[in-house]
Each structure stands twice: as structure tokens, then as C-alpha cells.
Amino acid sequence: MALIRVEHVDKNFASRHGSIAIMQDISFEVKDADFLAIVGPSGCGKSTLLRLIQGLDRPSGGQIYFRDAPVDGVCRQMAMVFQSFALYPWLTVSENVAFGLEALGWSPGRIGPQVERYISVIGLDGFQEAYPRELSGGMRQRVGLARALAVEPAVLLMDEPFSALDPLTAANLRDEVLQLWRDPALPPEAVLLISHNIEEAIELADRVIVLSRRPGHILAEVPVDLPRPRDRKSTAFYDLTDRVFSLITEGAPSAASAGANGAPALDKPL
Amino acid sequence: MVSAGGGLGGIGAYLPTAVLDTSYSFVRMLIAYALSLGFALGYGYYAATHRGGERVMIPVLDILQSVPILGFFPFAIAVLAMATPGSFVGPNFASVFLIFTSMAWNMVFGVYESLKTLPADLKEAADTFGLRGILLFRRVLFPATVNRLVYNSVLSWTAGWFFLVEAEIFTTGTSTSLSGIGSYLSYAASDGNSAEFLAGILVLVLVIAILDFAVWRPLGRWAERFRYDTTPAGEASEALPGRDASGRIRRATMFVTRGVRTGMARLSTPFVQLALIRARPGHTASARTRSLVYYLSLGAILVLLWLLLIALGVAIFDVFRGPIASTEQHDIALVPLAMGASILRVVAAYAICLAIALPLAIQVARSSLAGRVGLPVIEVVASFPATALFPVIIFGLVPFLTPEGAAILMLLTGMIWYLFFNLLSGIRAVPPDLVEAAHAYGVRGPRFLRRVLLPATFPALITGSITAFGGGWNTLIVAEYLSLGQHEQLSVLGIGQLIDIGTNLGASGYALLAVALLTLVGTVVAINELIWKPLYRRAVTQYRYD
Numbered sequence: 001m002a003l004i005r006v007e008h009v010d011k012n013f014a015s016r017h018g019s020i021a022i023m024q025d026i027s028f029e030v031k032d033a034d035f036l037a038i039v040g041p042s043g044c045g046k047s048t049l050l051r052l053i054q055g056l057d058r059p060s061g062g063q064i065y066f067r068d069a070p071v072d073g074v075c076r077q078m079a080m081v082f083q084s085f086a087l088y089p090w091l092t093v094s095e096n097v098a099f100g101l102e103a104l105g106w107s108p109g110r111i112g113p114q115v116e117r118y119i120s121v122i123g124l125d126g127f128q129e130a131y132p133r134e135l136s137g138g139m140r141q142r143v144g145l146a147r148a149l150a151v152e153p154a155v156l157l158m159d160e161p162f163s164a165l166d167p168l169t170a171a172n173l174r175d176e177v178l179q180l181w182r183d184p185a186l187p188p189e190a191v192l193l194i195s196h197n198i199e200e201a202i203e204l205a206d207r208v209i210v211l212s213r214r215p216g217h218i219l220a221e222v223p224v225d226l227p228r229p230r231d232r233k234s235t236a237f238y239d240l241t242d243r244v245f246s247l248i249t250e251g252a253p254s255a256a257s258a259g260a261n262g263a264p265a266l267d268k269p270l
Numbered sequence: 271m272v273s274a275g276g277g278l279g280g281i282g283a284y285l286p287t288a289v290l291d292t293s294y295s296f297v298r299m300l301i302a303y304a305l306s307l308g309f310a311l312g313y314g315y316y317a318a319t320h321r322g323g324e325r326v327m328i329p330v331l332d333i334l335q336s337v338p339i340l341g342f343f344p345f346a347i348a349v350l351a352m353a354t355p356g357s358f359v360g361p362n363f364a365s366v367f368l369i370f371t372s373m374a375w376n377m378v379f380g381v382y383e384s385l386k387t388l389p390a391d392l393k394e395a396a397d398t399f400g401l402r403g404i405l406l407f408r409r410v411l412f413p414a415t416v417n418r419l420v421y422n423s424v425l426s427w428t429a430g431w432f433f434l435v436e437a438e439i440f441t442t443g444t445s446t447s448l449s450g451i452g453s454y455l456s457y458a459a460s461d462g463n464s465a466e467f468l469a470g471i472l473v474l475v476l477v478i479a480i481l482d483f484a485v486w487r488p489l490g491r492w493a494e495r496f497r498y499d500t501t502p503a504g505e506a507s508e509a510l511p512g513r514d515a516s517g518r519i520r521r522a523t524m525f526v527t528r529g530v531r532t533g534m535a536r537l538s539t540p541f542v543q544l545a546l547i548r549a550r551p552g553h554t555a556s557a558r559t560r561s562l563v564y565y566l567s568l569g570a571i572l573v574l575l576w577l578l579l580i581a582l583g584v585a586i587f588d589v590f591r592g593p594i595a596s597t598e599q600h601d602i603a604l605v606p607l608a609m610g611a612s613i614l615r616v617v618a619a620y621a622i623c624l625a626i627a628l629p630l631a632i633q634v635a636r637s638s639l640a641g642r643v644g645l646p647v648i649e650v651v652a653s654f655p656a657t658a659l660f661p662v663i664i665f666g667l668v669p670f671l672t673p674e675g676a677a678i679l680m681l682l683t684g685m686i687w688y689l690f691f692n693l694l695s696g697i698r699a700v701p702p703d704l705v706e707a708a709h710a711y712g713v714r715g716p717r718f719l720r721r722v723l724l725p726a727t728f729p730a731l732i733t734g735s736i737t738a739f740g741g742g743w744n745t746l747i748v749a750e751y752l753s754l755g756q757h758e759q760l761s762v763l764g765i766g767q768l769i770d771i772g773t774n775l776g777a778s779g780y781a782l783l784a785v786a787l788l789t790l791v792g793t794v795v796a797i798n799e800l801i802w803k804p805l806y807r808r809a810v811t812q813y814r815y816d
Contacts, residue, residue: 151399
């Protein structure tokens with residue numbers, strides 16, 4: 001059973017000059033234990049798509065399902081990690097991590113141990129009473145990650161989570177996200193990552209969905225069969241990166257690639 | 271001071287009375303502040319979270335705040351008149367209402383702006399976890415307003431003291447006089463009693479200083495935590511919890527500097543804040559593109575409301591004092607001329623303010639010594655209500671300055687700080703790389719001023735000018751006419767003078783009061799709409815560097 005099914009989703013935004021199509025006919029699935037990445041040029045609606053999946057906004061057409069139930073309103077089985085971290089500066093690290101649990105109505109007695117557990121899983125021990133302002137960017141994103149994991153979501157939605165970090169910090173955090181995903185004892189079951197960094201997507205994901213320029217539609221779904229840990233310097237990695245890069249820059253979809261399944265695997269030469 | 275009635279050694283003898291009178295004033299301030307706080311949270315929250323409410327509430331507030339605070343006097347006077355002479359509730363209610371009008375708007379806009387500018391991702395994060403209702407308010411929305419509320423409160427208190435003293439001086443000698451530090455000071459001055467006067471000033475200074483140290487500074491440090499603007503990377507280390515005393519002192523100074531500077535820069539300029547919100551990327555453009563018809567109809571509705579309010583006041587008056595007798599036809603005919611004289615006077619005071627504030631601000635901003643030593647002194651002076659010194663200006667300085675000079679001097683005290691602090695924050699906000707680039711190309715001296723500094727501070731200059739003029743209109747009413755005893759009084763032709771005369775005449779002056787007030791309010795609103803708003807719009811579109 002698919003965790004998430006996106007079926008023929010369109011999104012239009014109203015503007016002064018009428019309706020603008022942001023994305024058209026997006027269809028794909030997130031399966032159990034999937035690590036899926038979505039890449040595309042800026043403005044192609046990647047972040048909007050993530051918000052539609054979580055249920056923060058409604059599609060203009062099509063339907064999104066979570067475990068076969070239509071997503072209607074915010075789906076609490078998913079948790080989002082933000083590019084800008086979106087931490088509350090007036091809450092301590094502990095309080096930020098407890099944020100989602102409070103909203104779920106957990107009792108303080110249950111919240112305490114849960115918060116401690118994820119603070120320690122994410123490596124924030126000793127910073128419980130610190131405020132986000134006092135932390136480095138990498139540490140802030142760890143808090144964002146702990147906050148999302150504390151509610152034990154089935155799917156972790158990540159919106160450019162490493163873009164605001166320096167390269168070294170980002171690399172460390174990427175490794176840890178991979179470990180979390182592979183650890184069966186810990187959430188999440190699946191990860192959906194939005195990125196404009198092609199290498200990052202190929203390094204992490206099982207499959208990479210490539211979106212076109214606005215209005216965004218799926219150009220291709222590229223399976224990544226490279227063994228982990230993936231070596232960015234290997235020829236295979238480089239070739240794959242180059243393929244995705246060409247797809248985005250050359251952009252125009254062929255009639256064949258918008259096939260009946262919406263997301264044909266990319267196994268033909270470009 | 272004309273004569274030293276009690277001798278300077280006798281200050282101690284007057285302290286108990288001074289403390290008692292100041293505590294009356296303080297209680298008024300406290301009540302007005304509590305009301306303002308509740309009003310700000312309710313009104314600001316509703317306007318920020320309800321589209322329909324926002325569309326009406328914000329323009330209404332915009333007009334309300336640009337009306338000189340003393341424009342609310344007809345209402346207050348009607349209440350004063352209702353109260354039988356010697357009544358406790360009536361005059362106190364009126365003065366609390368006046369102080370409220372000087373405190374509330376700026377706090378409302380603080381709440382509104384905090385909620386409107388709350389970063390989208392913070393709102394979204396709350397949505398992803400399904401926060402709503404009380405929890406959303408407690409965890410997200412209320413904390414988001416705390417920082418601005420605290421800063422704006424500091425300024426509301428500064429403005430409040432100014433108008434409290436002004437209102438108390440204003441009622442001195444009438445049947446509805448208020449016990450308080452303002453009336454205490456004007457009686458002391460009219461008796462020519464230096465010791466009594468100095469005792470009053472001493473107590474007032476002490477109260478303001480204690481409030482600053484014991485309340486606002488700790489609150490300000492606490493409120494730092496609630497800032498949600500993104501911190502530049504370099505600042506993160508600076509904000510680390512410093513347990514050493516020097517760090518604490520530095521943060522305390524930072525708070526005062528930031529508090530007074532940003533606060534003064536923002537006080538009573540909500541429409542400037544609005545323009546800034548609207549200029550922010552991502553803000554819906556709908557607010558910017560309202561039609562002329564919309565503004566005209568809104569204006570018409572407000573004028574109608576205003577007339578209704580005056581009619582109501584007159585009606586209340588009739589019930590208590592009998593119908594209006596012969597009005598002072600002569601004085602009513604003087605209104606246009608008086609308005610013109612007042613405008614000239616405010617413009618003259620503004621020119622002097624600018625001539626002082628601009629070089630001073632440049633000096634303080636660009637020299638670290640002047641900044642470190644001069645700024646704290648200036649901030650202390652600025653937080654003291656200049657109105658408390660008005661009796662001295664009249665008794666001591668009129669012989670030297672002529673009545674006209676004294677009036678302009680008083681106006682100046684009500685205007686200069688807005689200009690100074692806005693210019694200062696404007697100059698300090700000029701990106702250092704623009705300054706460095708100019709120096710790299712050898713652009714210095716007057717050319718630097720003309721090419722770099724003045725254009726870069728233009729928006730701040732406009733903001734400062736708008737607020738300074740606002741301060742000027744509010745000071746007119748005591749600057750043009752002040753009568754403290756049989757002999758000593760100041761009276762120069764102006765709209766403030768006519769308003770005073772109208773008020774003092776009681777029932778027979780009511781028509782004069784109404785015409786004079788309407789003229790003043792109409793003029794101020796017209797100047798704001800026709801001169802300042804277009805200038806400001808130009809300033810933010812043309813001279814922004816972000």
C-alpha cells in the first residue's frame with residue numbers, strides 16, 4: 001500500500017491578471033520505506049506541492065491520498081522540516097520540540113520523556129534550556145528535525161532543509177537523516193525531500209522526481225540504484241547528476257514522458 | 271523663577287505634597303495604560319486576524335491617530351462639564367481618557383504589525399502541528415506581540431507623561447482642576463516658589479528614573495527573547511548568555527538605545543508602519559490599490575461621525591447648562607487667521623529643530639565618543655516630559671524671548687526628539703558598504719552629505735518630520751496660551767489659543783471650540799494626506815536600499 005498517492009494534481013493561484021497555473025497534472029506515489037526527492041528549477045512549485053501534500057493548502061484539481069484516505073485539512077501523520085528552521089525564538093529547545101506534542105493534546109507527563117528521547121536521538125543533549133537564537137544554524141535545524149520526529153510521523157516532509165546551512169554542516173546532517181530513515185526503531189517510515197540541489201537529491205534518495213519550469217509538471221522520475229554510502233566522485237554518480245541536470249535545463253517534456261502513469265521511469269538516452 | 275519664595279533649602283518641606291500629587295498622576299497613568307494594553311491586544315488581534323475587520327478598523331485607526339490628541343477634548347470637556355464642580359470621577363475620567371489617546375494607538379499598531387509581519391513559516395509550522403485556539407494564542411500569537419508591545423509601552427509612557435502634565439496644566443485654575451504633578455508645578459510656578467517647584471521636578475524625575483530602571487529595563491531584556499526578526503550570523507555569538515556584569519550592562523544600554531531610538535522613530539506614525547508593511551514583499555497588494563472613492567467616502571463618514579460627536583457634546587451641555595448663549599462671533603471669525611499663524615509657528619519651530627537635530631544626529635551616529643557619552647544623556651532628557659518645564663518658560667523666559675519666542679521654544683520641545691531619534695536611526699541604518707564605497711571613491715565632506723548620507727536617510731527624515739509635526743500640533747494648545755495667575759500669562763494668536771479661550775468661556779465658548787477644533791483636525795488630516803503620505807510613499811519606493 002502506498003503511503004501517499006498524488007493523483008493528477010493541479011494548482012492555480014489567483015492573481016491580478018487572472019489565474020496562474022503553478023503546477024499541472026502531478027502524479028506519483030510515496031511507498032513504505034521510500035526516500036523520494038523532488039528537484040526542479042526555482043518557481044516550479046516544489047514547496048507548494050509539499051504544502052498540498054501536508055494539507056496546508058488544497059489542490060485546484062486532482063486528489064491526494066494518505067493511506068488511501070483523501071487528505072482533507074492538515075495531516076498529522078506527516079511532519080515538516082523547514083528551510084528557515086521556523087523555530088519559535090521565545091521557546092527553549094525543549095519547548096520547541098514539545099510544540100507538536102502539546103498540539104496533539106499529550107499530557108505533560110508523557111511529553112517530558114518523549115522530548116528527552118528525541119533531543120538525545122538528535123544530539124541536542126545539554127541544550128534543552130537554550131534559546132534558538134543562541135544556537136548555530138546546524139544546531140537550529142537539529143531542533144527543527146527533533147520537533148518533527150517527536151510526533152513520530154509516518155512521513156517526514158523536508159523543504160530544502162539543508163539549503164540554509166554551510167556545506168560541512170549540511171553534509172553531516174544529511175548523513176544523520178539517512179541513518180534515521182534506515183533505523184526501523186525510529187520514525188519516519190518514509191522521507192519526501194524537496195531540493196534544488198541535484199547532487200543532494202541523488203546522494204539521498206531512492207528516486208528523484210524532476211519537475212519542469214512553471215507551470216510545473218513531471219519531466220521524469222529517475223531511479224537511483226547506486227549503493228550506499230554513495231560516492232559523489234564516482235562516474236555513475238556524475239552521469240546521473242548530468243542526466244538530471246540536462247533534463248531540467250533542456251526542460252521541454254516529450255509527449256512520451258507524460259505517459260499514462262504520469263511518471264515514466266527515465267531509462268532512455270536524452 | 272521670579273522669586274525664591276521658600277528658599278532652596280526648603281525643598282524638603284514640599285516633598286510630601288509633591289510625592290502625593292505625583293502619585294495621583296501616577297495612578298491616572300497606570301489606569302490609562304491598563305486600558306490601552308487591553309484595547310491594543312483586542313483591537314490589534316482582531317484587525318490582524320479578521321480580513322473584514324481589518325478593512326475598516328485600520329483606516330479608522332489611521333485617521334484617529336493622526337488627529338491631534340487634544341482634538342479629543344470636546345468629548346473630554348463634555349464629560350468635565352457633566353461632572354458637578356468638585357466631583358472626583360468626571361475630571362479624572364477625562365484626563366485618563368486623554369492619556370489613553372496618547373498611549374493606545376501606538377500600542378495597537380505594535381500588536382497589529384507584530385502579527386502581520388510574523389514570518390509565514392512560523393505560522394505554517396503551527397499549522398502543520400494543528401495548533402489552534404488558546405494554545406495558538408498562548409504559544410505563538412501572544413509571544414509574537416510581546417517584543418513590540420514592550421518597546422511601544424516605553425514610548426507610550428513617555429508620551430503619556432507629556433500629555434498628563436499638559437492636561438493637568440490645562441485645567442489649572444478652572445473649576446474642574448485636577449490634583450497632580452502638572453497642576454502642582456503650575457501652582458508652584460505661579461507662586462514664584464522655587465523650592466516648591468524644584469521639589470516637584472525632583473519627584474517627577476525620580477519616578478521616571480525608577481520606572482525606567484526597575485520596570486522597563488528588566489522588561490526590555492526579557493522581551494529580547496520574543497524578537498523574531500532573523501538574526502545576522504555575527505549577532506548570534508553576541509547574544510549568547512553572558513553571565514558577566516559587563517555583558518549585562520552592555521545589553522541594558524542596548525535596550526535603552528534600541529527602545530528610545532526605535533520607539534521614538536515609530537511613535538504616532540502608524541501609517542508609516544502601515545506603509546512599511548505594505549511595502550514588504552509578500553504582502554497582499556490589495557491594501558495599496560484602494561480607490562479614491564474609498565478614501566473620500568471614508569473621510570465623509572469620519573467627518574459625519576465627528577460632527578455627531580460634537581452635536582452630542584452640545585446636547586449634553588444643553589441639558590446641564592442651558593442652551594448656548596451668544597457666541598463670540600469675533601473669535602470665530604479669527605479662526606482661519608489663527609490657523610495660518612499656528613501653521614507658520616509650527617513650521618518655524620520645525621526649521622529650528624531640523625537645524626539642531628541633523629548635525630547632532632550626524633555627530634552622535636558617526637563619532638563613537640559622542641555616541642557613548644552624549645546619547646544616554648539625550649535619552650534621559652528626551653524621556654522627561656518637557657511640559658513640566660512650561661511654567662518656568664513662561665515665568666522665567668517670556669521677558670527675554672517675547673511671547674512669540676517662548677511659544678516657539680515650547681513647540682520645539684514637543685517636536686525635536688521625534689526628529690532627532692528618527693534621523694539617528696536612519697543614519698545608523700545606512701549600510702556600511704555604501705559609506706565605504708563612497709570613501710573608496712574619495713567622496714567626502716559636503717558631497718558625501720549630499721550624495722550619500724541625505725538620500726540614504728531621506729525616509730527617516732520624512733518619518734521624523736511627520737512625527738515631529740504630530741508632536742507640534744499636540745503642543746500648540748499649551749504653547750499658545752497659558753494662564754497661571756492674575757498677572758502671568760502667555761497668549762499669542764493661534765488655533766491653540768482659540769481652543770483654550772473657547773474652553774475657558776464655558777457654555778458661550780462652545781461654538782468657537784467646535785469650529786476651532788474642526789479646523790485644526792481638518793488641517794492636520796489634510797496635511798497628512800496631501801503632503802506627508804505622498805512624500806513618504808516616494809521615500810520608501812525611491813530611497814530604499816534593501
